[in-house]
Amino acid sequence: MTVTDSPFLKACRREPVPHTPVWFMRQAGRSLPEYRKAREGIAMLDSCTRPELVTEITLQPVRRHGVDAAILFSDIVVPLKAIGVDLDIKPGVGPVIAEPIRTRADLARLRPLDPADVSYVAEAVRGTVAELGDVPLIGFAGAPFTLASYLVEGGPSRNHEHTKAMMYGAPELWAELVDRLAGIAAAFLSVQIESGVSAVQLFDSWAGALAPADYRRAVLPASAKVFSAVAHHGVPRIHFGVGTGELLGLLGEAGADVVGVDWRVPLDEAARRVGPGKALQGNLDPAVLFAPTAAVQEQADEVLAAARDLPGHVFNLGHGVLPDTDPDALTRLVAHVHERTAG
Amino acid sequence: MTVTDSPFLKACRREPVPHTPVWFMRQAGRSLPEYRKAREGIAMLDSCTRPELVTEITLQPVRRHGVDAAILFSDIVVPLKAIGVDLDIKPGVGPVIAEPIRTRADLARLRPLDPADVSYVAEAVRGTVAELGDVPLIGFAGAPFTLASYLVEGGPSRNHEHTKAMMYGAPELWAELVDRLAGIAAAFLSVQIESGVSAVQLFDSWAGALAPADYRRAVLPASAKVFSAVAHHGVPRIHFGVGTGELLGLLGEAGADVVGVDWRVPLDEAARRVGPGKALQGNLDPAVLFAPTAAVQEQADEVLAAARDLPGHVFNLGHGVLPDTDPDALTRLVAHVHERTAG
Numbered sequence: 001m002t003v004t005d006s007p008f009l010k011a012c013r014r015e016p017v018p019h020t021p022v023w024f025m026r027q028a029g030r031s032l033p034e035y036r037k038a039r040e041g042i043a044m045l046d047s048c049t050r051p052e053l054v055t056e057i058t059l060q061p062v063r064r065h066g067v068d069a070a071i072l073f074s075d076i077v078v079p080l081k082a083i084g085v086d087l088d089i090k091p092g093v094g095p096v097i098a099e100p101i102r103t104r105a106d107l108a109r110l111r112p113l114d115p116a117d118v119s120y121v122a123e124a125v126r127g128t129v130a131e132l133g134d135v136p137l138i139g140f141a142g143a144p145f146t147l148a149s150y151l152v153e154g155g156p157s158r159n160h161e162h163t164k165a166m167m168y169g170a171p172e173l174w175a176e177l178v179d180r181l182a183g184i185a186a187a188f189l190s191v192q193i194e195s196g197v198s199a200v201q202l203f204d205s206w207a208g209a210l211a212p213a214d215y216r217r218a219v220l221p222a223s224a225k226v227f228s229a230v231a232h233h234g235v236p237r238i239h240f241g242v243g244t245g246e247l248l249g250l251l252g253e254a255g256a257d258v259v260g261v262d263w264r265v266p267l268d269e270a271a272r273r274v275g276p277g278k279a280l281q282g283n284l285d286p287a288v289l290f291a292p293t294a295a296v297q298e299q300a301d302e303v304l305a306a307a308r309d310l311p312g313h314v315f316n317l318g319h320g321v322l323p324d325t326d327p328d329a330l331t332r333l334v335a336h337v338h339e340r341t342a343g
Numbered sequence: 344m345t346v347t348d349s350p351f352l353k354a355c356r357r358e359p360v361p362h363t364p365v366w367f368m369r370q371a372g373r374s375l376p377e378y379r380k381a382r383e384g385i386a387m388l389d390s391c392t393r394p395e396l397v398t399e400i401t402l403q404p405v406r407r408h409g410v411d412a413a414i415l416f417s418d419i420v421v422p423l424k425a426i427g428v429d430l431d432i433k434p435g436v437g438p439v440i441a442e443p444i445r446t447r448a449d450l451a452r453l454r455p456l457d458p459a460d461v462s463y464v465a466e467a468v469r470g471t472v473a474e475l476g477d478v479p480l481i482g483f484a485g486a487p488f489t490l491a492s493y494l495v496e497g498g499p500s501r502n503h504e505h506t507k508a509m510m511y512g513a514p515e516l517w518a519e520l521v522d523r524l525a526g527i528a529a530a531f532l533s534v535q536i537e538s539g540v541s542a543v544q545l546f547d548s549w550a551g552a553l554a555p556a557d558y559r560r561a562v563l564p565a566s567a568k569v570f571s572a573v574a575h576h577g578v579p580r581i582h583f584g585v586g587t588g589e590l591l592g593l594l595g596e597a598g599a600d601v602v603g604v605d606w607r608v609p610l611d612e613a614a615r616r617v618g619p620g621k622a623l624q625g626n627l628d629p630a631v632l633f634a635p636t637a638a639v640q641e642q643a644d645e646v647l648a649a650a651r652d653l654p655g656h657v658f659n660l661g662h663g664v665l666p667d668t669d670p671d672a673l674t675r676l677v678a679h680v681h682e683r684t685a686g
Contacts, residue, residue, distance in 0.1 A: 159665055161633040168634035168642065208586075211606050211628065213645070243551075246588055246607050263554050264589050285554065290504040291511035299511065302556070322502055 001134045003198055008069040008136050012199060012236035012258050014279050014312035020304065020341035021068035022334045023138070025240070025260075026320030027061035028073040031327055034060050044089040045081055048074050054124035055131055062135055065331045066338075069136045069199070069314075072125060072192065076142025076203055077150065079188040082117040085109060085151070093156065100154035102162065104173055110151075110180045113187040121188075125195035136199060139192030141185040143204035143241070144178035144222035145215075151177075160209050167218050178222035186229035193233045201238035201260070202226060204251075208243025208262075215247050220254050227255025238281060242319045248273040263288075263318030267306040279312025286317040289329045296329060297336050304340055344477045346541055351412040351479050355542060355579035355601050357622050357655035363647065363684035364411035365677045366481070368583070368603075369663030370404040371416040374670055377403050387432040388424055391417050397467035398474055405478055408674045409681075412479050412542070412657075415468060415535065419485025419546055420493065422531040425460040428452060428494070436499065443497035445505065447516055453494075453523045456530040464531075468538035479542060482535030484528040486547035486584070487521035487565035488558075494520075503552050510561050521565035529572035536576045544581035544603070545569060547594075551586025551605075558590050563597050570598025581624060585662045591616040606631075606661030610649040622655025629660040632672045639672060640679050647683055 003009065007021040029035045038056055039047055047053050057073040077095045081087055086098035101109065115122065129137050142150075145163075150156070152163040167174045189200045202223065207215060227237050239251045240260025252259045252274045259278050261270040263285035270280055288299045300315075307313040315337045321330065346352065350364035372378050381399055382390055390396050400416040420438045424430055429441035444452065458465065472480050485493075493499070495506045510517045532543045547566065550558060570580050582594045583603025595602045595617045602621050604613040606628035613623055631642045643658075650656040658680045664673065 159630050161630045161665060161667065164628065164630040165633035168631055168638040208607075209630075211609070213609070243586055243607075264551070264586075266554070266556070285507065287502050287504045287507040287552075288511055290508035295511040322504060324504065 003134050003136050006068065006134060006136050008314060009198055009236065011312045011314050012238070012279050018342065019338045020307070020313055020315050022315040022337045023067045023069040023071065024061070024065075024317050024321050024330060025071075027065070027067060027330070028057050028071060030323050031321050031325040031330070032060055032064065033327070034064075044075065044091070045078070048078050049120045051120055051124035051127050055128040058128050058137070059131055061330075062132065064327060065334045067334055069138050070128065070132055071138040071140065071201070072121075072128065072197065074121065074140070076140070076147065076205075078121065079113050079118060079141070079184050080147065080151070083111050083113055083184065095150050096155040097151055100162070101151040101177065102166070104176075107173075107176060107180065110177075110184070112180075113184045115187070115191045118188065118191055122191050122195040125192050125197055129196035137197045138199045138201055138238070139189060139197035140201040140203055141188045141226070143202045143207065143226065144181040144185060145207050145210070145219045146203065146205045146241075147181045147185070148174075148177050149206050160206065167214070171218070174218060178219065179225070182222040182225040182229075185226045189226065189230050190233070193230060193235055197235065199236040199238060200230065201240060202256070204239070204241035204244075207241035207247060207251075210247070212246050212250060215250055220250055223254040231255065236279075240281065245273075249275060252278045258312070258314065260316065261318065267303065267310060267313070271310055279314065280307070280310055281314040281316050283316070283318040284333075286319050286322050286325070289322070289325050289333070293329070293332060296333060300333060300336055301340065304337065346477055346479050349411065349477060349479050349541075351657060352541055352579065354655045354657045355581070355622050361685065362681045363650070363656055363658050365658040365680045366410045366412040366414065367404070367408075367660050367664050367673060368414075370408070370410060370673070371400050371414060373666045374664050374668040374673070375403055375407065376670070377407075387418065387434070388421070391421050392463045394463055394467040394470050398471040401471050401480070402474055404673075405475065407670060408677045410677055412481050413471065413475055414481040414483065414544070415464075415471065415540065417464065417483070419483070419490065419548075421464065422456050422461060422484070422527050423490065423494070426454050426456055426527065438493050439498040440494055443505070444494040444520065445509070447519075450516075450519060450523065453520075453527070456527045458530070458534050461531065461534055465534050465538040468535050468540055472539035480540045481542045481544055481581070482532060482540035483544040483546055484531045484569070486545045486550065486569065487524040487528060488550050488553070488562045489546065489548045489584075490524045490528070491517075491520050492549050503549065510557065514561070517561060521562065522568070525565040525568040525572075528569045532569065532573050533576070536573060536578055540578065542579040542581060543573065544583060545599070547582070547584035547587075550584035550590060550594075553590070555589050555593060558593055563593055566597040574598065583624065588616075592618060595621045601655070601657065603659065604661065610646065610653060610656070614653055622657065623650070623653055624657040624659045626659070626661040627676075629662050629665050629668070632665070632668050632676070636672070636675060639676060643676060643679055644683065647680065
């Protein structure tokens with residue numbers, strides 16, 4: 001087997017697979033004891049700049065769970081930090097921006113990303129790909145809306161008040177903000193692709209806070225710019241946001257080859273919303289992993305049943321692995337999906 | 344005009360209205376300076392037990408904004424506290440339960456609610472109704488799933504891990520838990536109706552965390568029990584949860600006369616999902632109120648346009664008023680909706 005023939009990439013291309021491929025959002029980090037050990041005493045954003053550490057953390061879930069793809073250990077704010085935005089990731093909080101972006105003058109702080117700004121990411125990708133052998137590596141970036149929300153709010157936000165105030169009240173400023181962020185996200189993905197990742201995922205973590213009309217008008221053009229900028233590389237492009245049931249068609253329309261689905265919409269219904277010509281990724285509720293094994297398997301089987309007629313299905317959770325998840329439950333789940341779908 | 348002929352109750356009954364009625368979830372409390380003044384030095388749960396204070400806080404938004412309905416100032420955990428569950432509402436956090444409910448033995452702590460346990464609520468309703476004149480008063484309760492989540496998690500939870508672990512892993516225990524909570528919610532609503540409220544709303548704040556199949560199997564029967572227990576009173580029953588786009592049909596099916604819709608689903612699409620014979624309530628994004636007035640009005644007009652062909656529409660936000668909302672923006676919004684729909 002080569003990377004190109006791996007079940008994960010075949011499923012992304014909607015080709016027949018020997019078994020349904022599995023990976024988990026947030027599989028690298030969080031719930032693994034070997035991750036906490038590797039990170040000991042190293043701040044999150046520092047760890048992203050150390051290629052050997054990134055490789056080690058990226059490989060950990062592949063070794064432990066036997067997942068069908070690795071995802072680079074990094075963070076969506078890495079390229080913002082790299083262009084000089086004063087930010088930090090606070091444990092238990094998330095990214096915190098020293099000076100929020102609220103005015104046209106503030107935009108000057110968002111210069112384009114130069115590949116040299118993130119040379120450590122390129123190095124980490126090259127080193128990780130070399131170690132992974134025939135297991136594909138997924139690169140990623142934050143989508144313009146989600147990055148904008150962090151920058152405008154100054155940190156994680158439940159309601160995105162300031163972001164929406166700008167989006168509704170200063171539409172031209174907003175459009176320029178997300179356009180700049182699209183350029184940064186595209187450049188960040190290109191660095192990863194040129195260094196060897198086999199697929200990319202655009203995380204629009206907060207897009208589910210938007211009504212479809214607003215997403216279409218104020219967000220989709222910027223996300224489409226990201227996807228179109230990396231289209232010529234020919235690697236599968238995955239698009240995901242939690243709580244985006246109403247937006248699934250638009251997430252595909254933005255240019256994705258694979259649409260990620262959270263657990264609120266069954267995959268057969270998701271396929272109807274996304275339309276033909278796309279693979280789907282998902283969608284077991286991550287909270288299900290706190291139930292006994294038999295219940296986890298029953299719920300996983302329901303996901304597989306709903307995915308039966310899809311042309312391409314990548315099994316994943318409907319959102320990231322929750323921090324207190326038992327790693328053994330993930331390992332058992334990978335084996336279960338492989339076994340159920342083999343042949 | 345009498346209360347019965349009020350625009351709010353007419354809209355709930357899908358009768359013609361002189362103008363679209365407006366009220367706001369969380370209109371009492373939070374954003375109003377006169378509320379913060381009235382509450383000064385009084386803990387949240389204590390304030391709910393003082394009838395005169397409850398009346399004052401309930402009336403404040405009616406006086407200030409000219410809304411078409413009042414909602415009783417209270418909290419969904421009041422009946423749990425009243426039957427002796429050791430809990431408190433921590434400012435900036437929410438309800439915190441001293442000993443979470445996780446086992447069959449724990450269920451013993453959930454005895455049925457006796458009207459005498461909440462006599463202060465009955466007194467508050469009577470006093471408030473007397474003051475309100477022809478403005479209807481809405482009573483409310485927390486739905487079984489949402490109450491269960493607080494009890495099982497021990498407080499507010501983003502992911503409801505323990506709740507779902509019980510739901511999937513111990514379905515009989517779960518069914519008994521939500522059944523007991525249904526009895527408590529129904530009794531709490533009955534006390535309010537018998538004391539004079541003109542409508543009731545069941546808040547299933549966290550139901551949006553559930554996939555439709557799980558909601559139908561593990562939650563809907565309990566919520567349906569609440570609605571059916573109060574049906575004979577003949578007051579309109581409203582059902583709402585945020586992020587419930589996938590569940591709108593089921594929220595109606597549970598027995599509601601009016602289904603509340605958050606801002607992610609346009610009201611015309613929501614009407615298709617809910618089906619005939621129900622009124623809708625909603626659904627302006629509460630974050631829009633942080634934008635300039637012209638943008639707020641434009642978004643409100645879009646809500647009204649989507650509601651044009653509905654047989655019954657109660658204008659509301661798609662979720663509660665956000666704490667930092669400018670009260671004047673709410674007052675202007677009420678006037679705008681009244682003016683746009685008058686005639």
